[in-house]
Amino acid sequence: MKGKRGTKSVAKNGRVRTDLSIQIGKAARKARLRKGLTQADVAERVKLTNEVYGRLERGDMTPSTPTLAKLSAVLGVRADVLLGLSGPDTSQAQPVPGDELPPEARRLLRTVRTLDDVQLNVFKGTAAGFLKLKRRRRQRQRRRDKASGADT
Secondary structure (H helix, E strand, C coil), X not given: CCCCCCXXXXXXXXXXXXXXXHXXXXXHHHHHXXXXXXXXXXXXXXXXXXXXXXXXXXXXXXCCHHHHHHHHXXXXXXXXXXXXXXXXXCCCCCCCCCCCCCHHHHHHHHHHHCCCXXXXXXXXXXXXXXXXXXXXXXXXXXXXXXXXXXXX
């Protein structure tokens, strides 16, 4: 945004956007994309609704201090980088648990967390059935491999 530091502008939706909120939003988006996370992934981990996180990332709002701290931890970016006070050295020592999961698995986990007890039991039964089927197929394949190895 051009102009003096600390200036405000009004977004299309009528919300006031400050240089700070825009800076935080841009830095958060850049860090989120670098980590391969979706907005929903970050929102869930920071304990915000998807809508609120989207507004934050667009620069339509400035996060509270506790939210900024959580955002920093989830995105693996120091708070001073999010605030635009330092350069692009964005590394933090501790990785966030769950980052090693692909996006599809993270989406599935988010969905599973919304299930009630009955739905969760049905899901567990279905998953157990799939695992049993996978084991049987693996055992059959091993038998076939042994049989074909013995034939040669």
